[in-house]
Amino acid sequence: MGDVVTDGDFAQSFQIEGMNVRGRVVHLTSVADRVLGAHNYPDIVSGVVAEALTLAALLGASLKFNGMLTLQTRSDGPVRMIVADYMTPGVLRACATFDREAVEGLGPSPSFGALAGAGSLAITIDPGEDMERYQGIVPLDDRGLAHSAVSYFERSEQIPTAIKVAAAMLHTKGGQPGWRAGGIMIQNLAALGGNAPVMASGDAEEAWTRASILFATIDQLELVDPQVESERLLYRLYHEDGVRAFAHQPLSFGCRCSAERVVRVLSSYSRDELSDLVEADGLIRATCEFCSASYRFKPGELAETQFART
Ligand SMILES: [Zn+2]
Structure with missing residues (x-):
């Protein structure tokens, strides 16, 4: 069902040793290009759709069963709806509904709040078969989809979480310009009383603060530039604490329409x-x-x- 898989499209989980902090990195190259190429959206709409796609991959790659994770915004701004879904084992698709004239009226780089307006983000996990669907809904955060998803984790799952996503049209060496997207998240599993190294609660808090401060230093280009390998980014951030990166899980584009x-x-x-x-x-x-x-x-x-x- 998916297209050809390249190593430019993957999710990669990691664990910071000695901390109860886990995370995931997502890189999208040909998948971002394929999804956006089907649409011919204005660039600023393509940008938020690519971010939604990245977020769906960041969240979906944690599914422990065969099923689907869907992100869907509904709001009163020029971009009325964004949908991105992830189906195991790593098949992505996304689209948006928007008012082209109103979007173009916003100028070249409007804020997310100006694009989407007020509304909600729904995250639905569908394990398929006869299993029950789970859905959490949070208000859209003016600062973007990543911040909206963070509040989903804080409200619905009570897991302290930090997420960054970014997307850009990049000109690669000698190649056509293409959409690139990437994201990273970390979660403080100590809040769940997790199973990783036993730490006094004060230490766990300190560790999370430290992980978050380092996380805040990640810039947009580090997420979208295919030259910045995820291992190098993780090393830059967490080498002092020791970081263990797991195997790449390939991501691909695919649609289930028929x-x-x-x-x-x-x-x-x-x-x-x-x-x-x-x-x-x-x-x-x-x-x-x-x-x-x-x-x-x-x-x-x-x-x-x-x-x-x-
Ligand atoms: Zn289709």
Whole structure:
């Protein structure tokens, strides 16, 4: 289902030795380019979609079962909705709904608050099969998606967390300009009474403060530049404390849309609604919001499906 996997697209977990702090790094190169290339969004919208994609990978890579993690914003600004999802074992997709004119009216580098306005971020974990879905909803933070996700962890899971995500259009040596995105998170598992090294609570607090101060020194370029290897970044930050980085988990782009799914959605429409959708050539067209795949149907095909279902 995913595209070709390159080593530029991965999630990597790490553990800071002697601290009850764990984290994860995500790098997206061809996946970011593939997801955004399908959309032709204005650059500032592409930027936040790439950040959402990175965040979905940061959070999704921790799933311990087969399933899906979805991030979805809903808000009253020019960008009304951003959706990014992660499906095990590392398949990503994302899209946004926005008012193009209003976005362009904001100028070249609006704040996240100006782009999204007020609203919420929902994080849904769906283990599939008959298992129950879990959803947490937090208010959108003006400072961006990463800050919104931090408050999700603090409210829903009571785990002190720090997250950074960044995205940029980069010009690589001799190559085409391309979207690059990256992110990093750390979590203080001592708050859970975790299983890592036994520490007095004062030490654990001190360790978290130290990990957070070092984390704050990460700049945007270190996250998006493919020349900055994640191991080097982790070494720069935490070599004094000892950091153990685990294997790369590959990430890829993939969409789950199919003609059957589109038919299922359209089958919930009334006859009148369907006839409004018929174009001059007598066909109904539907385009996938995530991958821009286009599907065509004759109204008769849908009517038959509709009758078959009732
Ligand atoms: Zn699709």
